[in-house]
Amino acid sequence: MNEIALTEMICAVLAHAAFSPSIRVTDGLAPAALAALTAGGATVVSEPISDPSDLAAHDAIIIRSATTLGADALAAGAAGKLRVVGRAGVGVDNIDLAAAAAAGLWVLNTPGASTASVVELTLAHLLASTRQLATADRGLREGRWLKGELAGFELGGKRLGLLGFGRIAQGVARAATALGMEVDAHSPRADAAVAAALGVRLHASPEELFAACTHVSVHCALTERTAALIDASMLARMPQAAADGTPCGAHLVNMARGGIVVEADAAAALASGTLRSYAADVFEAEPLPASSPLLACDGFVGTPHVGGATFEAQARVGLELAAAVLSALGGSRPADGVVCEGTS
Secondary structure, X not given: OOHXXXXXXXXXXXXXXXXXXEEEEOOOOOHHHHHHHHHOOOEEEEOOOOOHHHHXXXXXXXXXXXXXXXXXXXXXXXXXXXXXXXXXXXXXXOEOHHHHHHOOXXXXXXXXXXXXXXXXXXXXXXXXXXXXXXXXXXXXXXXXXXXXXXXXXXXXXXXXXXXXXXXXXHHHHHHHHHOOOEEEEEOOOOOHHHHHHHOOEEOOOHHHHHHHOOEEEEOOOOOOOOOOOEOHHHHOOOOOOOOOOOOOOOEEEEOOOHHHEOHHHHHHHHHHOOOOEEEEOOOOOOOOOOOOHHHHOOOEEEOOOOOOOOHHHHHHHHHHHHHHHHHHHOOOXXXXXXXXXXXX
């Protein structure tokens, strides 16, 4: 759905609403989405929450990754007017979902709005790592001409493992296949028919996936099962050469959540050569502290959690979430992005 259609939907929902909802936006939202909400009659308060009781005065709250909503805040909100929690993005690990369900709150996200942007950054990291773009750039800035030291490896003919097999991973699979890569995946909920259609080979466990692939890209949620899943022992399973014997080394990309990868182990693997490269957009602690051992590793390339930070994705995220939040406030179940179904 394009921006104009989404804006019209928002205005239509508000025009037929029995009240003018108050919506708290804590971490910013695309100007088009804010303008559409305001034009349609909603009262929008754009500022962080300083106290859990702040939520009680609003019908809905829209957050990003910078705001955490624990049980106390959600209970305080539900005791007042709060009925809907909107997460502008995919991950909802900063929301206590059990508490939200107990309070009868809707929790909504935008699972598809930033897919294309995250897929493209994943491919950018894969390409930058295998061609050592960051090292080349640093060398030039320092007056070093590293032409003889920067031979890279092609992605074509290499085997890419996808940990997780949702929308983003499937998009990466399509792009990687176009580049000539063989693609494998593991997810407890992987759709075998979708995998077959994409030519993706499924594995029964993460261990099996890592043992088969020289390149692995992480696209799963952070849960008790996946926390610290990728440690030294998992990295040691990765082959150092492609099926044709090309000594390309092992490469890891993390576009999911930092807590899935043990960063100290990744840094040690880079230092020992177990990993040739580690590219990450997400970290155990954000912002990434200056003391992180990753920053001392030549094979590390990082970006500051910008997977969905394109103008196109942010417009879609804001407008799609605005439409979903208003739909839930109006008593209708949104078509997509329902994480927790409330009682409104």
